[in-house]
Structure formats: C-alpha cells, structure tokens
Amino acid sequence: MELSDITTYVDHFGFNTVKTFNQRYLVADKYWKKNGGSILFYTGNEGDIIWFCNNTGFMWDVAEELKAMLVFAEHRYYGESLPFGDSSFKDSRHLNFLTSEQALADFAELIKHLKRTIPGAENQPVIAIGGSYGGMLAAWFRMKYPHMVVGALAASAPIWQFEDLVPCGVFMKIVTTDFRKSGPYCSESIHRSWDAINRLSSTGSGLQWLSEALHLCSPLTSEDIQHLKDWISETWVNLAMVDYPYASNFLQPLPAWPIKVVCQYLKNPNVSDLLLLQNIFQALNVYYNYSGQAKCLNISETATGSLGTLGWSYQACTEVVMPFCTNGVDDMFEPHSWNLKEFSDDCFQQWGVRPRPFWITTMYGGKNISSHTNIVFSNGELDPWSGGGVTKDITDTLVAVTISEGAHHLDLRAKNALDPTSVLLARSLEVRHMKNWIRDFYDNTGKRH
Amino acid sequence: MELSDITTYVDHFGFNTVKTFNQRYLVADKYWKKNGGSILFYTGNEGDIIWFCNNTGFMWDVAEELKAMLVFAEHRYYGESLPFGDSSFKDSRHLNFLTSEQALADFAELIKHLKRTIPGAENQPVIAIGGSYGGMLAAWFRMKYPHMVVGALAASAPIWQFEDLVPCGVFMKIVTTDFRKSGPYCSESIHRSWDAINRLSSTGSGLQWLSEALHLCSPLTSEDIQHLKDWISETWVNLAMVDYPYASNFLQPLPAWPIKVVCQYLKNPNVSDLLLLQNIFQALNVYYNYSGQAKCLNISETATGSLGTLGWSYQACTEVVMPFCTNGVDDMFEPHSWNLKEFSDDCFQQWGVRPRPFWITTMYGGKNISSHTNIVFSNGELDPWSGGGVTKDITDTLVAVTISEGAHHLDLRAKNALDPTSVLLARSLEVRHMKNWIRDFYDNTGKRH
Numbered sequence: 001m002e003l004s005d006i007t008t009y010v011d012h013f014g015f016n017t018v019k020t021f022n023q024r025y026l027v028a029d030k031y032w033k034k035n036g037g038s039i040l041f042y043t044g045n046e047g048d049i050i051w052f053c054n055n056t057g058f059m060w061d062v063a064e065e066l067k068a069m070l071v072f073a074e075h076r077y078y079g080e081s082l083p084f085g086d087s088s089f090k091d092s093r094h095l096n097f098l099t100s101e102q103a104l105a106d107f108a109e110l111i112k113h114l115k116r117t118i119p120g121a122e123n124q125p126v127i128a129i130g131g132s133y134g135g136m137l138a139a140w141f142r143m144k145y146p147h148m149v150v151g152a153l154a155a156s157a158p159i160w161q162f163e164d165l166v167p168c169g170v171f172m173k174i175v176t177t178d179f180r181k182s183g184p185y186c187s188e189s190i191h192r193s194w195d196a197i198n199r200l201s202s203t204g205s206g207l208q209w210l211s212e213a214l215h216l217c218s219p220l221t222s223e224d225i226q227h228l229k230d231w232i233s234e235t236w237v238n239l240a241m242v243d244y245p246y247a248s249n250f251l252q253p254l255p256a257w258p259i260k261v262v263c264q265y266l267k268n269p270n271v272s273d274l275l276l277l278q279n280i281f282q283a284l285n286v287y288y289n290y291s292g293q294a295k296c297l298n299i300s301e302t303a304t305g306s307l308g309t310l311g312w313s314y315q316a317c318t319e320v321v322m323p324f325c326t327n328g329v330d331d332m333f334e335p336h337s338w339n340l341k342e343f344s345d346d347c348f349q350q351w352g353v354r355p356r357p358f359w360i361t362t363m364y365g366g367k368n369i370s371s372h373t374n375i376v377f378s379n380g381e382l383d384p385w386s387g388g389g390v391t392k393d394i395t396d397t398l399v400a401v402t403i404s405e406g407a408h409h410l411d412l413r414a415k416n417a418l419d420p421t422s423v424l425l426a427r428s429l430e431v432r433h434m435k436n437w438i439r440d441f442y443d444n445t446g447k448r449h
Numbered sequence: 450m451e452l453s454d455i456t457t458y459v460d461h462f463g464f465n466t467v468k469t470f471n472q473r474y475l476v477a478d479k480y481w482k483k484n485g486g487s488i489l490f491y492t493g494n495e496g497d498i499i500w501f502c503n504n505t506g507f508m509w510d511v512a513e514e515l516k517a518m519l520v521f522a523e524h525r526y527y528g529e530s531l532p533f534g535d536s537s538f539k540d541s542r543h544l545n546f547l548t549s550e551q552a553l554a555d556f557a558e559l560i561k562h563l564k565r566t567i568p569g570a571e572n573q574p575v576i577a578i579g580g581s582y583g584g585m586l587a588a589w590f591r592m593k594y595p596h597m598v599v600g601a602l603a604a605s606a607p608i609w610q611f612e613d614l615v616p617c618g619v620f621m622k623i624v625t626t627d628f629r630k631s632g633p634y635c636s637e638s639i640h641r642s643w644d645a646i647n648r649l650s651s652t653g654s655g656l657q658w659l660s661e662a663l664h665l666c667s668p669l670t671s672e673d674i675q676h677l678k679d680w681i682s683e684t685w686v687n688l689a690m691v692d693y694p695y696a697s698n699f700l701q702p703l704p705a706w707p708i709k710v711v712c713q714y715l716k717n718p719n720v721s722d723l724l725l726l727q728n729i730f731q732a733l734n735v736y737y738n739y740s741g742q743a744k745c746l747n748i749s750e751t752a753t754g755s756l757g758t759l760g761w762s763y764q765a766c767t768e769v770v771m772p773f774c775t776n777g778v779d780d781m782f783e784p785h786s787w788n789l790k791e792f793s794d795d796c797f798q799q800w801g802v803r804p805r806p807f808w809i810t811t812m813y814g815g816k817n818i819s820s821h822t823n824i825v826f827s828n829g830e831l832d833p834w835s836g837g838g839v840t841k842d843i844t845d846t847l848v849a850v851t852i853s854e855g856a857h858h859l860d861l862r863a864k865n866a867l868d869p870t871s872v873l874l875a876r877s878l879e880v881r882h883m884k885n886w887i888r889d890f891y892d893n894t895g896k897r898h
Binding site: 009012013018096097099101105108112144147363366368370373 | 467541557558802805817818819
C-alpha cells in the first residue's frame with residue numbers, strides 16, 4: 001500500500017483564489033491487472049483515510065476477484081488533508097471550502113490524475129465505494145460524475161435523512177428497537193434512566209453521587225446534565241451503529257454483539273434510581289472500557305479520535321442538515337422535537353454560519369433520483385442510519401440490498417468467521433453488480449473500437 | 450408576460466457569505482394548462498434575458514401545443530441580474546461567483562421556487578431549453594439536475610469546443626465554407642485582404658487611407674492593425690452565425706442570407722489592394738450599416754449591446770476556455786495557432802485570473818456522456834459552432850438534429866414564411882421529443898399513485 005498526495009485546488013468552483021492543498025490518498029495494486037482490471041475508489045468521509053482503509057476490508061477481500069486497484073481518497077478537512085493546515089477550522093472563512101461538492105470535485109480530479117499518471121489505468125472502469133457519509137458521496141459521485149465511475153456501492157448511506165424525506169423519529173426508533181431486541185427490559189431500563197438522572201441531579205449530593213457512580217473524569221454541575229444525557233444517548237446510538245456479530249474496534253474496542261452485553265446490565269427497570277444508574281454505568285462501561293484501560297469516563301468523547309468531529313459539526317451546520325427527533329413513546333429517549341430555528345442559532349453561535357437545510361435535496365434530488373443508474377444501496381436493519389437510506393429498489397439499476405443482521409456498513413468490513421448469512425449474501429450481490437458494471441464497460445469499449 | 454425577481458444566494462457552494470442578489474426572470478402563461486401542462490424553462494445565457502426572450506420565438510410558437518408555461522431565467526452577471534450591482538465586474542473577487550455551476554444552481558433554485566409558489570406547477574414536467582452557451586447550460590442542467598428537468602433542448606450548443614475534443618480549426622473552417630458557398634471568389638477575396646491590410650498599414654499614408662476607406666470612427670495607428678483584423682474576422686464570424694434565410698435583427702439588423710449580400714461585393718480577389726479594401730468596406734457595411742444609420746464604423750463593437758461582453762470575457766478566461774486556431778489553408782484567415790500560455794497571460798492581465806482549461810471536461814464529462822438521457826442537440830450546418838456540437842446520435846435518448854440550411858440556433862427563432870424545410874423538420878422532431886418526455890413524465894406519475 002502506497003501513501004501519496006495530490007495537489008488540488010482549495011476552490012474548484014471559483015477562480016479568485018489559486019490556493020492549492022495536498023490531498024492524501026492510498027493506492028494498493030497487489031491484485032491489480034492492467035488487462036481487464038478495475039479500480040475501486042473509496043470516497044473518503046469524515047475521518048482519517050488510513051483508519052477508513054483499515055476498516056474497509058471488503059475492498060481488500062474482493063480485489064483479487066475484480067483484478068482491482070484499490071484507491072482510498074481522503075476527504076478534504078479530515079485526516080491530514082487540511083486546506084489551511086492548523087488554521088483550517090479557525091473560522092467560517094477558512095471552512096468555506098468544506099462542502100460535499102468540493103469533495104466530489106477532489107475525487108474527480110484525483111481519478112483524472114490517476115488515469116493520466118498510472119500506465120494501464122486510463123482505460124479501466126472505476127467504481128465508487130463508500131460507507132455512511134462516504135456512501136452518500138459514492139452515490140452522489142455516480143449521480144454527478146457518471147463519466148468518472150461506472151457505478152457506486154453506497155453502504156449505509158442515509159441520502160434521505162434530510163428535510164422531511166423520512167420521519168425525523170425513525171433514527172432513534174431503530175436504536176430503541178436494537179436495545180429492545182437485545183435483552184428483556186433493556187430499552188425500558190434506559191427509558192427510565194432519564195428521569196432518574198433528572199431526579200438525582202436536582203440536588204448537590206445527587207450530582208456528586210452521579211459523578212462518582214458513573215466514574216466521570218470531571219464532577220458534574222447542574223449545567224452539565226443535558227450534556228450528560230446527550231452523551232449517554234450518543235453512546236446508545238453508537239452501540240446501535242457498531243452492533244457487529246464479532247468483537248471489533250471501529251468507534252471503540254467492543255465485544256461481539258455489544259448491545260447484548262450492555263443489556264445484561266439492564267434487565268431491571270423497576271429498581272431504585274441509584275441502582276438503575278449503577279447499572280447504566282456498567283452498561284456504559286462496556287462501550288467505554290471494554291479494554292479495561294479507562295480510569296474514568298469523559299463525557300466530551302464518544303468515539304475514536306480518527307473521526308473529525310470539528311469538520312463534521314461544521315458540515316452538519318451547513319449542508320448536511322439532518323433532522324432528528326424523539327417522542328419518548330416510539331423510542332426510549334426523552335422527547336425532543338426537531339427545531340430548525342434553535343439548531344440554526346446554535347450553528348451561528350458555534351461557526352458563524354447558518355444551515356441551508358433544503359440545499360442537499362436541490363443539489364442531489366431527494367427521492368427523485370430514478371434517472372440515475374448503477375448504484376447499489378446497502379443497509380443493515382440494525383443500523384439506525386438505514387431509516388434514511390434507500391431500502392427498496394428504485395429501478396433495475398438503482399437497487400437496494402438489505403442485511404437483516406447488519407449494523408452500520410457491516411458489508412464493507414473484512415470477512416469474518418462470525419459473519420451472518422445475510423451479510424455474505426449482500427456482499428455476493430454487491431460483487432455481482434460490480435462485475436456487471438465492469439463487464440458492460442468493457443463490452444461498450446469493445447464496441448467503440 | 451410577467452417580469453419577476455427571485456432572491457438567491459450569491460454563493461451556492463460556500464456558506465461564509467450569506468449575500469443574496471435578485472435574479473430576473475420572465476413568465477408567460479397564456480397557453481399554460483394546469484391539467485396536463487408543462488413548463489419550458491429557458492436557461493439564460495450571456496446577455497439580457499428580455500433580448501433572448503424576444504429572439505426565442507420557438508418557445509412561444511410551441512406553447513399552445515405543449516400547454517406550456519414559458520419561463521426565461523436571466524443568467525447571473527448579465528442583464529440586470531448583477532450580484533454586486535455596478536461593482537460586479539470590478540475585480541476577480543467580485544467576479545468569483547460567475548461560473549456555470551452557480552448559474553445551474555440558480556436555475557435549480559428558481560424551478561423549486563416556481564413549483565412552490567405557482568399553484569398547479571408542482572407536479573408538472575419541466576424542460577430546459579437554451580441556445581449557444583444557453584444550450585450548453587440546458588444540456589448540463591439535464592446532466593447535473595435530472596431531478597429538475599425531464600429533458601433538454603440544447604440548440605447550437607458547442608459542448609465539445611473544449612480541450613482537444615474537436616480540432617481547434619473546425620470553427621473557422623466552417624465560417625470559411627459559408628463564405629465560399631455564398632458567392633464566387635468570396636472567401637478568396639477575404640483571404641487576400643489580410644496581406645493587403647498589412648501592406649497598406651506599413652505606411653502612414655496607407656493607414657490614413659485605410660481609416661477613411663473603411664469609414665472608421667477613429668483614425669488607425671499601426672498598433673491598431675491586429676485589432677482591426679480581429680474586428681474584421683469577428684464580423685465574418687458573426688455573419689456566419691446569423692446567416693438566416695430572412696431579414697433579421699439578432700446581433701445586427703441584416704438582410705436575408707446576409708453572407709450572399711456581403712459576397713456580392715467580394716467577387717474579385719485579383720484587384721489592387723485599394724480596390725480590394727474598398728470592397729471589404731462595402732461588405733462590412735452590410736453588417737454594420739444595413740439600417741443606413743451608422744455614420745462611421747467602430748472597431749470596438751461587433752454586435753448588439755444586449756450581450757454581456759465583459760462577463761463573457763471573464764468566463765472565457767476561467768471555465769469556458771475554447772481553443773480556436775486558423776492555418777490560412779483550410780480557412781480564409783491569417784494563420785494563428787492556439788497558444789494557451791499566451792491566452793492565460795492575457796487573462797491574468799485583464800482579470801487577474803488564469804484559465805483552468807480542463808475543468809469543464811472534468812465537470813461535464815467531455816465526450817463521455819452516454820449515461821445521460823433525454824437531450825436533443827440541434828445544430829445548423831452553416832453555424833461555425835456546430836463544429837464543437839453533438840451532430841451524431843449518442844444513444845436513443847441523446848439525439849442529434851441537424852439543420853442543413855441553419856445558422857446559429859435558427860430552430861429557436863420564431864417561425865417564418867422563409868424557413869427552409871430543414872428547420873421545419875428539426876422543430877417538429879424537437880417537439881416530438883418534448884412530447885415524449887412529457888408523456889413519460891405523466892405515465893410515471895400515474896404509476897406512482
């Protein structure tokens with residue numbers, strides 16, 4: 001595997017600045033064949049590309065079969081691909097070029113560069129592959145640059161988690177279902193925990209007890225309570241995303257089926273507040289301290305540092321505006337409605353920008369995408385993001401692949417002895433589609449000559 | 450017809466500035482039917498939208514048959530749609546938002562706005578229509594926003610006049626052919642004129658004679674000679690573009706088949722330099738003074754003031770980089786090779802920006818566009834721009850319509866008793882395609898419900 005850089009424009013859509021930056025990418029060509037081969041292009045998302053590369057074993061597993069060169073492109077403003085170095089997140093002026101459109105243009109320039117500089121690559125079909133936001137980018141890349149890629153595998157890509165394309169509550173409802181199915185009274189215990197926290201945090205001694213019971217690194221004040229509850233909620237969300245059938249280390253090191261492990265501590269909702277919160281701690285500890293290394297829990301962190309939380313927060317505040325809500329009835333969380341005004345004000349305070357919540361749909365078509373071709377949308381039924389994903393075929397060539405036992409882009413992970421049948425089937429379908437795209441490409445190339 | 454404004458973002462692709470401007474558009478709904486109707490959307494190009502509206506009679510002529518609402522959208526930085534008012538062309542900072550991508554985003558926002566605000570428009574098919582650069586925009590709009598328009602009529606759209614997609618000499622070769630076919634020795638006379646000008650301009654008395662013989666508004670100096678020759682060349686180019694079969698007023702008021710009229714003055718190439726240039730004056734005078742109003746000829750102007758020459762010059766210096774060349778053998782001009790370095794330096798001097806000549810192909814696919822659908826590319830064989838156009842079918846739904854007796858987007862002009870059969874056939878083909886797109890739209894809508 002080779003680590004490289006391409007010098008690319010900071011602004012592809014304006015000519016006033018000629019500033020460039022170095023975008024990182026990885027190339028692996030062990031199984032690549034110049035004759036009849038292909039190029040699998042990972043459309044990098046909100047994190048370090050090496051980390052994504054290490055968590056996308058699927059591409060490595062199919063490289064030989066597809067005679068494929070693997071390329072992993074880092075997304076601008078993440079990892080080491082920082083347009084303004086340390087100043088990249090300084091203010092909205094420096095962040096102005098962090099958009100999906102600029103990222104897609106980076107990918108297009110990179111593919112052109114590879115085809116120009118690698119002998120044999122020029123006349124080969126390229127397939128975009130990505131997961132999560134990277135899956136959205138893979139789909140959008142095929143939609144906007146179909147001359148660059150013959151198809152896209154968009155794994156766990158919630159391209160419809162915008163505006164009112166899906167109900168805002170669907171995401172947390174799926175999280176809740178995962179917990180409900182993973183152990184008796186598990187979701188009920190969590191449901192009850194919020195009021196217990198509220199009661200305990202109403203007194204100074206309660207706050208102190210809570211800080212100690214949860215082994216927090218810093219003592220809680222009453223102002224921290226909403227933040228504490230958000231942190232706990234996000235923990236459950238993350239567990240739903242990485243509820244994989246084998247021990248893994250994506251967002252955190254975790255055992256197999258981690259929600260089942262968590263739920264072993266959450267069997268009794270009808271206990272005292274103190275006992276309930278001690279159980280909640282045991283559950284959180286599965287997520288934050290499976291390795292046994294953590295001395296305390298830090299409510300400022302929920303996942304690996306390989307993800308770029310600053311950049312993602314900015315993107316969520318501009319283009320990638322995803323409405324979420326809970327009602328406490330269909331889900332195990334405290335009720336919280338989606339409030340665009342409040343969200344916008346928070347964004348303005350944090351970044352000096354306001355979201356444009358309708359832009360993504362204007363740009364990428366929302367549900368009206370049937371004129372595009374050659375995109376496989378895969379979704380795991382355990383994955384909360386599947387709620388905003390494409391889970392039914394749209395046309396013969398815009399197809400949905402559903403993985404009943406899959407969490408967040410399980411299909412993109414390396415093969416594992418504990419893989420459920422549903423993900424094996426999904427991968428084989430995906431490979432079949434990719435082979436068809438490659439075959440069609442060569443058939444058409446043949447006809448042209 | 451109603452003139453309106455929409456408030457739209459100056460920058461659709463960045464969130465640092467929230468500045469907006471007013472984009473003008475026209476709506477005509479005399480023949481529009483809410484039941485089974487359609488929306489014909491003119492993707493405005495480099496000029497005043499009212500002027501384009503008045504020169505696109507085709508849309509008016511087919512409105513009733515298609516039960517169509519007509520919309521004419523003005524392109525940003527042209528007409529009165531100036532993002533920074535009088536400062537819009539001040540420097541590269543103010544011009545930074547003059548790109549085709551921003552223009553397409555404006556169109557997308559405008560269509561959303563119309564569908565949201567005009568009762569009955571929401572569930573109707575929209576068809577993009579444009580000519581010349583506007584035709585490129587119509588095609589590109591269908592390629593990039595297929596969820597917004599069911600198809601596009603791209604008239605005389607030279608989407609391949611970029612990089613080396615077509616030979617750089619094809620444009621001037623077609624101009625030359627037009628003159629060669631329009632009268633005996635016509636192109637030879639023009640071919641000979643350049644050396645005659647060079648000889649005359651080598652002396653002070655020759656320059657004075659030339660200024661008077663050509664009735665120029667300002668006397669020539671030896672530094673003006675290249676400019677003079679460029680102006681004369683552009684006049685022949687413009688005549689080739691507007692060589693319509695009836696008297697018209699697009700770039701200038703002109704008689705029917707103006708090149709034939711011009712060529713009546715250019716039958717004798719083998720005359721003295723003085724007589725040849727006097728004949729050239731008579732020929733130029735057809736173009737610049739058909740109305741008989743001009744007291745003198747101004748070598749700073751070649752066409753109507755309704756076109757935005759400043760904006761277009763900037764666009765040609767950034768994205769819309771079209772290589773042109775002549776060799777004096779296949780064409781009637783002085784040899785001039787395409788020199789990107791020189792072009793880039795000129796652009797930098799004029800606008801402080803340098804062209805990115807490969808970007809348009811990266812963005813819009815160059816010749817690799819076969820995955821798109823529902824675009825009709827029409828071209829007139831007399832039109833020099835047809836050299837960079839799509840003149841052969843690419844697929845069943847990316848079709849070429851050729852008009853043997855047509856100049857620049859003759860098909861978009863109002864019907865005329867003197868229309869040749871070829872343009873009547875072209876228009877009926879175009880209408881047939883549009884009707885198919887509309888029918889398919891309603892068929893699919895029916896199926897969904």
